[in-house]
Structures are given as structure tokens and as C-alpha cells.
Amino acid sequence: SQTIHQWPATLVQPVGSPLSLECTVEGTSNPNLYWYRQAAGRGLQLLFYSVGIGQISSEVPQNLSASRPQDRQFILSSKKLLLSDSGFYLCAWRDFEGTEAFFGQGTRLTVV
């Protein structure tokens, strides 16, 4: 069966520090991968999606970047965090032939 792992679960980082959140999927090949952000009291905002290794599409201009160095690995990064980067970050995957997406447990990021 397929599983998705996302870590860390919580993170507190100072303003100006770098960020790296990692997401891996097991049990499938060539998945579509997604990073979403959920700010407090707001809905889900799609940040990045990837349909293959090295292929990243950005939905909104921002202080973040994403990379997909391996087929089932998706990384969200920042060189210098801003206060506004605080939120709940969710990784998700979808099988190329499938319909629904499956989500990780999320990372609660607080920038102080």
C-alpha cells in the first residue's frame, strides 16, 4: 500500500533562517506531488506541484521554492524565512491515473 511521510511535525524557526521540509511517498511510482499551505483561519493554498523529477510548477510568487530530486521525494525550502511564512504545510500525492490526492500529516511552522 502507499504511504506518505512528511517531517518534521512541528518547527519553530527565527526570521531570516533557512527552511527545509521533506516529503516522501512509498508504494507508488511517478506520482504527482503537491505542497499546500494553510494559514491560520484560511483555506488551502496550492504552492507547488510536480509531475516528475525536476519538474516544478509554482502557483504563487513567494519566498519559498520546491525541488524534486528523486521520483518520490519532494522538498520545500526557503533561504530566509519571513514571519508571513508561518502556517501549516501539507504535502500530498496523487497517482497519475488516479483521481483523489492523499495528504501527509502536515508540518506546523512558526516563524518567530
Added chain:
Amino acid sequence: GDSVTQMEGPVTLSEEAFLTINCTYTATGYPSLFWYVQYPGEGLQLLLKATKADDKGSNKGFEATYRKETTSFHLEKGSVQVSDSAVYFCALRSGGSNYKLTFGKGTLLTVNP
């Protein structure tokens, strides 16, 4: 572009009350429609889905019917429980955009005993 509009929350109900959360959409082609649920501090879980017009998705007592004529996918449950307290998201994957998932803003449901 694709969009999903769902009713503003929060919604507060007593146990065993009837629940409706409205969801309407705009999309190109023939989208697949979903309801996801998010329990406190957790990621999203798929609750139900429908992939074509007139399909009814159902799970855990929740139901939603894909209405193409009204571009709607309203979530219903006949008798809610305290354990149903969560945030509910309506979402679509458009046939015109094979990769993107578009979500509504979410509706917080609180069920009191």
C-alpha cells in the same frame, strides 16, 4: 480558472442534527469532485468523491451528489455526532487541468453533545 465556493463557517450543531454544507464550483471540462475532512492538528483525509454527473459519493453517513446542472456538490449527513467536529473542504480536479487540485476555503463544523 477553476474555483470552489463553499459556505462560510463556522457551523455549530447539536448532536443528531441534520448537516448541509454547500459547495459550488466553476471548472473547465468535466471535473472530479471531492470532500476532504481535517481533524484538529492533522492532515486532510478523503471523505468521499464523485467523478461524473449524477454520481453520489458516500462514506461514514455523509453523502454528496454531483449536480452538473447546478454545478454543486453539497455535503449532507442525517445525524451528526460529536466526533464529526472538523474542518470540511470541498475540492475539484478539473478535466482541463490534469494535475491541479483546487480547494474551497473550508468550513469548520462543531457538534455539541
